[in-house]
Amino acid sequence: MSFSFDGGQRRGFAGDTLASALLASGERVFGRSIYHDRPRGIVAAGRDEPCAYVQLGEAGQSEPMQQATRVEIVEGLVAAPLAGIGSLAAEADPDRYDKVHAHCDVLVVGAGPAGIAAAWAAGRTGARTLLLEDDSALGGQLLGVAAESPGAAGRTWLDEKLAEIATFRETRVHTRTIVSGLYDGGSVYALETRIRPGEAGAPGVSARRLWQIRARQLVLAAGALERPVAFSGNDLPGVMLAGAARMYLNRFGVRCGEQAVVFTTNDSAYSAALELHRAGCTIKAIVDTRDDPRSVFVSRAREAGIDVRSGSAVAVAHGGDGIEAVTVGRLLGESSVVSELDALDCDRLLVSGGWDPQTQLLRQVGARMVAQGASSGFGIETPPPASTLAGACNGTFLLGTTLSEGPAAGERAALAAGFRAEPVVVPDVAEPLEEAPRPVFFVAPPDGDLSSCYVDLHRDATVDDVQRAVGAGLTSIEHVKRYTSAGTGAEQGRTATVNVAAVTAELIGAPLTEVGLQSARPPIIPLAFGAMAGRHRGDLYEPVRVTPIHSWHVEQGAVFEDVGQWKRPLYYPLDDEDLDAAVLRECAAVRAAVGMVDASTLGKIDVRGPDSVEFLNRVYTNAYENLAVGACRYGLMCTLDGMLFDDGVVMRLGEEHFVATTTTGGAAAVLDWMEEWLQTEWPDLDVYLTSVTEQWATIAIVGPASRDVLGRLTEIPLDNESFPFMGIRHGVVADVPARVSRISFSGELAFEVNVEGLSGLAVWDAIWQAGQPEGITPYGTETMHVLRAEKGYVIVGQETDGTVTPVDLGMDWIISKKKSQQFVGKRSLRREDTARPDRKQLVGLLPHDHKVRLPEGAQLVLDQSEPVPMRMVGHVTSSYDSVALGRTFALALLESGSDRMGETVYAPLEGRAIAAEVTGPVLFDPENERRDG
Amino acid sequence: MSIEHARADHFEHPSELWRASEPRASYDVLVVGGGGHGLATAYYLAKEHGLTDIAVLEKGWLGGGNIARNTTVIRSNYLWDESAAMYEHSLKLWEGLSEELEYDLLFDQRGVLNLAHNLHEVREGIRRVNANRLNGVDAEWLDTDGVKEFCPIVNTSSDLRYPVLGATLQRRGGIARHEHVAWGYATRASQLGVDIIEGCEVTGIDVAGGRATGVQTTRGPISANKVALVAAGHRSVLAEMAGLRLPVQSHPLQALVSGLLEQRLGCVVMSGAVHVYVSQAHKGELVMGAGIDAYNSYAQRGSFHVIEKQMAAAVELFPIFSRAQMLRTWAGIVDVCPDASPIVGLTPIEGLFLNCGWGTGGFKATPGSGWTLAHTIATGEPHRLNAPFALDRFAHGRLIDEHGAAGVAH
C-alpha cells in the first residue's frame, strides 16, 4: 500500500499503522518539537504517543493532530508531521457524522484479555453486553507478545471465548471505538471510526459514529500504559518504550534497532529484550534499577548472554538527530543520582519506567486515586457505583490473574444487572512470577543540567521546568501543571503525569499519594467537533417549524423571519421592493381595503373544567367570571415578581371551556407555567389543560373590506349586531368547519378564522380568491407590527424585556382591582420599586422631523448637550414610518413618561441627535371608530 | 499548507510567586476564597487602603475555582447603567493591570463580537450599543458584511438556520490568561504582606452580638475584625454558616478547549440564538463555553448533551471547526442571582462582607469587584459603583436584570 508522508511517497502493509510503516522504512526522526524545536521520533505504539503527530488528509477532510500510532494505513493516505500544533481546513467538511443511542446491562471498556474475558462472562448470562475496543484488533497487550511466550496460551483461550461471544445474541463487539466520556447515571460516550481517514466510504455511511450509551454496569478493562523515565536527552529519536518496541516487533513485524540498550525498573522489559534479541537485534545491555534482580526473566537474559547491569540507570542519551550512545551509571542509594559512569553505543534505547493503570474514565466522575506501592502508578481508591475494574487498569499485571479477574468482574457486573450463570472456568497460565519493580522516575545527569530531562515530550516540559515551578513556591500538582503546561497536550500527558507528580513529590519532600495526579476530564482522546455535532448541521441544525400555509408563502416569495423555531413571513415583496416599500404598501392596503395574515403560530391552550374561571383569574391579571360564552377578552400574565410575561386572547367557548392564546414564542413556556401552578400549587382546581396550537390554522382577515370578503365564504352573519367586536361564532368557512372571532390587532374591522390545521391551506386559498376583487393583500409580521404600534398595542419581548410591569405599559385597566382576586405576581406590583411613580412608562414619540425614523433601541435623554456618561431616561422600543399617520412615529419606555406629554426628548446617535415629542401611545384612531367597519 | 513550522507561543512564568503562609491566630481582615475576586480584594486592600494584616483563606489550591475554569471573556458592554459603570471601571483597571502587577496577563483587546441572529436580537443589540455609548463604553454595531470583515471565519451565509444579521462590537473587549491573573494578584498581594493560606477550608463563621468575629477552619479557628466571603459557587454554603440565606443558586457551567491550532480566530465571538462563545487563546487552543446545566450542583461536572449542543452550534457558525478536536472539557460551579447581577457589599451582620452572584460572567469583573469590595471593607461603606449591587435589592425590587440584553452572559 502506498501513502504519502511529509510530501514523499511511502509504502506499508495492510494492518500497519502510520507509525509502524514509518518505523519499518527505517524512519527515526519523525518531526520537531513544539517549543524547543528538537528532533523527535516515535516513542509509543498507541494512545500514549507524545511526539508523532500528523495532519491527515486534504482539503475539507484535513484533520489536525492525529497520533501516527493510531492511524491505520490505507491506500492513498496523506499525512504530514506536526510540531505539536495543527491547522484547520479552509474548506467545508464533506463527511457525514452519525449518532446512536444504545442501552446495555454491562459495558466492557477495552478488549484486552481482561475485557474479552469479562465480556464473555457477562454475555453468557444473557445480559446485554457491549464490548468496545479502541484498536482495530482485539487482544490488547496480547497482540504484542511473541507466539512462543506464555501469553500465547491465554490467547488461544481468548480466541475461543471470542468465537463464543460471536454466538451470543445480546453481546456486541465494536472495534475502532473509543470510550471517551463517563457521565452520571451510567451515561457513556464512545466514538467509532467507520471510515478510516483516507479511505473511500460507501455512500450514506458516516465517517464517525458517536455512541450515546446507557450502561447499567461498567467494567473498566482499559489496561495499563508503560511509563518512560526522565533523563537527559530522553527525547532523542530512538528512545522508545520497551513495550512499544515489543508491540512493533510481534504485531507488525518491525524490529526497532540494530543495537539496543534496555533501561528498566521492572521485569516487563526483559521480554522485549529477549524477543528483540531473538529477532537479531543486539542487546548491548539491560540497565536495571533494581539492586539484585533475580526473576526467571533476568536469568533468561543472562543465559542469552545479555549484559544485565543491576542497580543502574541511564543518565544521559547522546546523539544528534537520533540516539547514538548512552551514559550509564550506578544509582546512589535511593536518589536519582548516578556514579561510576560508563558509555554504551546504541541506536535504540528501550525504556520501561513501570506501568500506569488507565483509570481516567472513572476519575472523570470523581473517583479518587491512590498511589499503588508496588506498581508505582496510581490506582482507584473506590470505584464509583455500578463500576468495576479488571486487569492491568486494576493494577493486575499478570496474565494468569487477569484471566480470572476479567471473568469475575464480568460475572459480578451481570449479576448486579440481574443476570446469573454457572460459574466460569478459567485457564491456568503457566507464567513466571515477576519481581517487584524499583521505581525510578527521573535520573539526574552528571552535569546537573535538567533542561533536557523531559517529563512531557509533547509539551516540551522538563524536570528543570518542574524544579522552577517548585522553586517559585508552587506545591500543588495543579499549579505545577499550569506553570509547566505538562499534561495539557493532545494526549493529556499519558506518559508524563506520573513522572511530573513523582518529581514534584521528590522536590517538595511529600509522599506521592499526597501530591496526587492532575485531574482527568473527558474526553479520553480528542474528538472532532463535527462528530459531536452529528447530524445537527445545516438543515438539520435545528427544527424549522412551519405552518400549514407555509408553501403558499414560499410561492409568493415571502421573506421570512425566525421567531423561535418558527418561520414567519416578514413581508411579501412585489418586484424588487425592499422591506420599507413592501410594508408601506401592505399597511396601506390593510387600512384602505383588506389584508390577510397567517397567525397560526400563536400558541393555543384548551382550558376545561369546573374551576376554569378560578384558574384563569389566578394566572391572568384580569377576571373571567363575567366573560360571556361566545366572547373573548385580552389578558396579561405576570411572573411572580410582577413583570409582564405573556399576553393573549382568552375565548370562552362554554361555561367551563376556554381557549387561551399565547405569543408565538411563549406557547411552550406558558403551558409549562400553567401546569406548574395547577399541579404544584392548586391541585384542588379541577381544570384540564391541553395544547391545541397546531390543531388550528389561524387566518386573520383585516381591514374595512374584511366583512365583504369573509361574507362570500360563510353563512355566519357578520354584521355588528349579530357578531359584535370580541365575539366568537362557529360555522363553516369555505366549506370547512370554523371558529371565527372578531379580534383586532390593528384597529381595523377584522375577523380571525380558525380552522382545522389540515385544511388551513385550502381555506387560506379560498379567502385569497374571495378577496381578489378588493385586492386582498397578504402581509407579514412587520406590517402587523406597524399596524398594532399605530394603535399603541404592545408586543411582549419588544415593548417589554422582563423588567416591565403592566402598570408601566399603562395597562392598569387589565389589572383586576378586586381584593379577592389573587393573581400571580399581584403582590409584587406594590413593592417599593415596582410602585415608584418615576418608573419607565410606555409613551408614543413623534420625531420633530416627520421623515426621520428613530432607530429601535435608541436611548433617550432630556439634555442632549450633557457630556458622557449621559443620563438616559428611556429607550425606543418600536419605530416605524406610517402611511396612516403620514409620518414617522415610535413607541418608547420613558422615565415618568406619563408626566412628560408634550415634552421633547432626544436620541443621541453617532454625530446627531433626533428630537421627538412625547405623546400618548395610541396615535391612530384613538376613538376606535374603525374596528366595527 | 504551512503546517511545517507552525509553533505555539511559550510563556515563562516568573521564578518567584506568592509565599505560602501558615495561618496566624488573628487578622484584621480575612478574605475567604482564593479565587480572582478574593485575591484582588486582598491586593487592593493592601495597595489602596494600606491594610496589610490580611489573610486569604483558600480551601484548595489557589486560583483553582472558577478562575481556573473560565473562558476569559472580558468586556464592559452591559446594558444597565449600574452594570456598565461597574464593568467599565473593571475594564479600565485591566488596561493597566499587567504593568501594575508586573505580570504579563496576556490581556489582549482583540474585540468582542455579540452576534444577532433574529430581529429581536438586532433590536436588543442596537439598544445596548446606544446605551453603552452614552455611558462612555465603546460600542459599535456591525451589519452582516461588517461581521464578515471583522471575523472572516464566521459563517455569514444567509442560508444559515439562524443567519447572522449583525453584531455588536466592543473593540476594547478581549481575553486574558486566567491563571496569570490569579497568580499576579497573589504574588503582588503577598509582596505587600498579605498571608496566602492554601488548603485551609472555612467550616464555620463566628458571629457574636451581630458581628463577625472570625472563622473556624480545617486548620483551626482564626479571629478577625472583618470577614469577607468571596467564594464564588460556594457562597451560599458559607453564608449559611453565618445564618444568612442568599438569593443565589449554584449550577455547573462547562467549558472546553480544542487542541492547539494555528491562529485563525482573531477576536472573541459570542452568540445567543446559536449558543456559542469562543476565542482562540494565545497558545492556539480554541476556548469555548457551553450553556449552563439546568440543575443545582456542587459536583464540578455537568452533562454531555450540553457539550454536544455546543459543538453543533460551533460547527454551524464556524464550518471550519468541524475537524477541530475537542481536547478537554471541565466545569465550574457558578452562583447565579435571579437578576444575573452580582451582590457586592455589606450584610446585616456587622463586619461580614459579601461578594457573590457573579454567575457566568465574573472573570471580567475581577479587578473592579476586588477594588470596590476593598473600598467597602476599608471604609465600612459601599462605593458608588457597588452600592446598587446590594443584597436588599431583592426585597424592594430594584433588580439589575442583565438576562435579556446580554444573551450569553459572559
Next chain:
Amino acid sequence: MASSAPSEPRMAPLSGWESRFVEASESGVVELGERPFLAHVNLRLDPSNLSARARVRETLGVELPLSPNTVSDGAGHAALWLAPDEWLLVGPTGSEGEIVGSLQGALAPYHHSVLDITANRTTLELVGSRAREVLATGCGLDLHPRVFGPGRCAQTLYAKTQLVVWQIDDVPTFRLLVRPSFAPYLAEFLCDAMLEW
C-alpha cells in the same frame, strides 16, 4: 403504506414527500411513510373514576390503559396512555367527530376533557428490521424487545422533536406521532439517518 389520498380540502403535513420516502426506504430493511388523517382524540379523565372509565369502554369498545406507556386496542380504536389522566384515542380516518360526540355525551356527568386533535399531530410509520436502529439515531428510549414491544408507547424526543413512539407489531413497525410543524424536520432527519442502512 401509501398515504391515503387527501380528502379535499385536507392536506397531509408531509404531502409532497412521497418520493423522498420511497428513495430513502429499502424494502425489508427500513421503510418510512406518512399515515395522515387518522382520527386523534385527546381524553382527560380522573383514572380513579371507575364509572367514567366504564362509559368509555362501553362507548368505544376500548379499555383505557392504566399502565404508563401502554396501549390498548378494541373495536378499531386504540387508546394510548399519555399521562396518568390523559389518553390519546386513535381511530379510523374521519371518525374523530363521532368519537368526540359520543364521548362527550357519555362523560357529561364527570369532569373531563375530550378534544378533537386530529390536526395536532401527523403520523409517520417506520417499518423494517432496521427500524429500531434508525430510531436509535435520535431517540434515547430503550427500544430493545425486552423493554419495549408491540403495545407500548412513549412520549419522548427524537433529535430535537417531541413525539409519541408507538410500536404496533414485531416487524417492528413504529408509529411516530409528531406535530405537523416539526414533521418536515423529523422526516428529513429520519431520511438522512436511513442512508446508514
Next chain:
Amino acid sequence: MLLISCPWCGERDEVEFHYGGESHIAYPDDPEAITDDAWGEFLFVRNNPSGEFRERWLHTHGCRRWFNLLRDTSTHEIVRSYRMGESADQSSGAERESD
C-alpha cells in the same frame, strides 16, 4: 446526562425534563399581609445546599407531570423521585420498574 426516574414513565434521559428548582416552597397564605422583605425572600431566596436537595422537575417531553426528586448536589446521586403531594421520605413510584 442524568438518568431521571419519572414517577410515572420510569427512567428517562435528562433532556426530556425541565428543571424547576427547589420544591416544597410554601406559598404565603396571604401575600398582601406580608412585608416587602418577606415577599422578596419568598420570591428569590431558595436553599442551595451542597448535599441532599429536594427539587422539582417537569417531564416536559413525556407525561407533562411535575414531580419531586431527592438528589445529592455534590454527587448527582438521585436518591428518590416522588409525586407531587408526597413527601420525600414516603416511598413511592421511584422504585417501580419502568414497565
